[in-house]
Amino acid sequence: MRKIRTIVVWVVVSLCVLTLLTLPVNLQTQLVISVTVIIIMSIIRFFKGEGRWRLIALAFGTSIILRYVYWRTTSTLPPVNQLSNFIPGFLLYLAEMQSVLMGAFSLFVVAMPLASRPSRSASKQTTPHVDVFVPSYNEEPELLANTLAAAKSMDYPEDKVDVWLLDDGGTLQKRNSTKVVEAQVATARHEQLKQLCKELGVHYLTRDRNEHAKAGNLNNGMQHSKGQLIAIFDADHAPARDFLRETVGYFDDDPRLFLVQTPHFFLNPDPVERNLQTFEKMPSENEMFYGIIQRGLDKWNASFFCGSAAVLRRKALEETNGFSGVSITEDCETAIALHSRGWNSLYLDKPLIAGLQPATFASFIGQRSRWAQGMMQIMRFSFPLFKRGLSLPQRLCYMSSTLFWLFPFPRTMFLIAPLFYLFFNLEIFVSSGAEFLVYTLAYMVVNMMIQNYLYGSFRWPWISELYEYVQTVHLLPAVISVILKPSKPTFKVTAKDESIAVSRLSEISRPFFVIFGILLIGVAMAIYRVYTEPYKADVTLVVGGWTLFNLLMAGCALGVVSERGERSSSRRVRISRRCEFGVDGKWYPASIEDVSVHGAKVHVFGKNFDPVDVGTQGAIRFRPYSTGSEETLGIIVRNSWVDGDVVAVGSSYVPTSALDHRLIADLIFANSEQWTQFQRARRRNPGLIKGTLWFIGLSLYQTNRGLIYLFRSLAPKAEKQREPARASVK
Numbered sequence: 001m002r003k004i005r006t007i008v009v010w011v012v013v014s015l016c017v018l019t020l021l022t023l024p025v026n027l028q029t030q031l032v033i034s035v036t037v038i039i040i041m042s043i044i045r046f047f048k049g050e051g052r053w054r055l056i057a058l059a060f061g062t063s064i065i066l067r068y069v070y071w072r073t074t075s076t077l078p079p080v081n082q083l084s085n086f087i088p089g090f091l092l093y094l095a096e097m098q099s100v101l102m103g104a105f106s107l108f109v110v111a112m113p114l115a116s117r118p119s120r121s122a123s124k125q126t127t128p129h130v131d132v133f134v135p136s137y138n139e140e141p142e143l144l145a146n147t148l149a150a151a152k153s154m155d156y157p158e159d160k161v162d163v164w165l166l167d168d169g170g171t172l173q174k175r176n177s178t179k180v181v182e183a184q185v186a187t188a189r190h191e192q193l194k195q196l197c198k199e200l201g202v203h204y205l206t207r208d209r210n211e212h213a214k215a216g217n218l219n220n221g222m223q224h225s226k227g228q229l230i231a232i233f234d235a236d237h238a239p240a241r242d243f244l245r246e247t248v249g250y251f252d253d254d255p256r257l258f259l260v261q262t263p264h265f266f267l268n269p270d271p272v273e274r275n276l277q278t279f280e281k282m283p284s285e286n287e288m289f290y291g292i293i294q295r296g297l298d299k300w301n302a303s304f305f306c307g308s309a310a311v312l313r314r315k316a317l318e319e320t321n322g323f324s325g326v327s328i329t330e331d332c333e334t335a336i337a338l339h340s341r342g343w344n345s346l347y348l349d350k351p352l353i354a355g356l357q358p359a360t361f362a363s364f365i366g367q368r369s370r371w372a373q374g375m376m377q378i379m380r381f382s383f384p385l386f387k388r389g390l391s392l393p394q395r396l397c398y399m400s401s402t403l404f405w406l407f408p409f410p411r412t413m414f415l416i417a418p419l420f421y422l423f424f425n426l427e428i429f430v431s432s433g434a435e436f437l438v439y440t441l442a443y444m445v446v447n448m449m450i451q452n453y454l455y456g457s458f459r460w461p462w463i464s465e466l467y468e469y470v471q472t473v474h475l476l477p478a479v480i481s482v483i484l485k486p487s488k489p490t491f492k493v494t495a496k497d498e499s500i501a502v503s504r505l506s507e508i509s510r511p512f513f514v515i516f517g518i519l520l521i522g523v524a525m526a527i528y529r530v531y532t533e534p535y536k537a538d539v540t541l542v543v544g545g546w547t548l549f550n551l552l553m554a555g556c557a558l559g560v561v562s563e564r565g566e567r568s569s570s571r572r573v574r575i576s577r578r579c580e581f582g583v584d585g586k587w588y589p590a591s592i593e594d595v596s597v598h599g600a601k602v603h604v605f606g607k608n609f610d611p612v613d614v615g616t617q618g619a620i621r622f623r624p625y626s627t628g629s630e631e632t633l634g635i636i637v638r639n640s641w642v643d644g645d646v647v648a649v650g651s652s653y654v655p656t657s658a659l660d661h662r663l664i665a666d667l668i669f670a671n672s673e674q675w676t677q678f679q680r681a682r683r684r685n686p687g688l689i690k691g692t693l694w695f696i697g698l699s700l701y702q703t704n705r706g707l708i709y710l711f712r713s714l715a716p717k718a719e720k721q722r723e724p725a726r727a728s729v730k
Contacts, residue, residue: 089428095410105400131227199658215325240672258316302397329374340389433538461691558706
């Protein structure tokens, strides 16, 4: 009876809302309604309303969006008998509706996300046997040494954990390849990594053939191990000391728990952050997903496996014969399979690993193409909405995660739509300038306010749009190809630990300059038409403003594809650890100020200590977190200078054995709290107005920088073209 009453209430409320949304009103009334809603939302935001007040603000905003959808559907589509207008007009309409649909999914997922879970490190828990898998394909031994050393040093009973290097780069298939060079490289790698693992006390495991990519590699690891739990770290994802202590205890609470997923924290900026220089002052793109969305998914028991930084229950995986390998995103596919069998997942919102992400724009696009294609494969092979065994909230959550990767289609339409009018005089959006301001502009403002409510300090205004735009240019053909041929994509390892020695344009930057040029002509065309067709000035100004916004976005993208020169892809992590600095047989009191995977900066104290010559061999002596005694790590001096009362020494590590990587890993990865503090330091909400002004300034600067890079790249070609002319004159 209670359920029936609830259904009746929902039906009555829905009918009332539908009546209000479809009520015909004049433009003046609609303007008053829109302004009133914006004011109410602003007031609630100003007083930082949470809980019910947050939901009230979101409800008001949703009413404006639904009102816009009704008006857009009933009043703005071109006549069907005018195909030249109707076809592009309807495509634009579909793009907008897809954006509205994704907004609805976002509201469902993150309107009230779960709070961060309390730490389990101090609670009593059992210590089940854990197998730690580090799958590898072509990563450098030095990178693997740091990750394996960090995994080996985790705070967990030594007899209850086994670390496995799953090497797919040294398989028997590769070592017996008919290509001699490939075979020699694989054989050398095989022997080198076997020796590395022996020195670190880690199991080395490879297989006969490279089948089913990463999923096949992990399943091979399962066949050779017996731990109750399996922790997985990508080759460039090194865990903190407390990773297992923070995660394993949750499996005691729920016997049906198959997954504890933690965030992916990165030491280096992605290409957008590096080229725009926003890494240390603005939250990273992935923080919106790991800081908000995963907590929202967790509320509905739909937080999914992200391929690394996670612990899984072997018993659950055995039900599905291991990790799924049908798509190239085996992580999400595996999670769907286990959720549909009644297993549960959990998300722990604390960075417990630190990794590397692609440094070049081309590698970044390659990674995102794989994600997009993998999610489209899941859409084709395991359509989540009709997946048997999933709850309704889980179906909606997985639909949100997979449908997101269709963003290249609406983003493309938003980019080219105004050009249909400016260049071809097509009317694909039937509206006056006044109607656009009252309905469309209000919708855009409210939509931005809702995004600010949902993501706040985790995502600044217009940054999501920028990330989507820079990916759209190359992801659109990738998504189309997998929709047409879902079995075609193959797993490709993302290049990591790259460096860019010289500033240059990305090798895939050309389309961005072409688009910028077309949009620049579009703005000029809008100005021309305002003067030559004053009777259409209202519509032309609106379309011109739309094109100008696209131009700002395209201009900012020019800075993204202009690669800044940088010696190393790894950023230094600020720490403060006491140590001793040794040189020429003498030891001086010192402190380690910052570290990276390649070196450290040390402040040396001593009245008689002077700057050291470049190339001098030295050492630092400190107490690792994992042992109670002091250890010594060899270094070589790269530079030194007087810094106040101390001498600052920049150094590179000189590891002489695999065990030295244990000390390097301890310096960089052992303390997870430093990563949490770094994230918190850059999580602030500039607000819509300040954030928009900041983005406009950023766009203008990056446009200028991108054009300078372009002219520099063209200059050598121009010189070469002039040289034959000079020779002919002589």
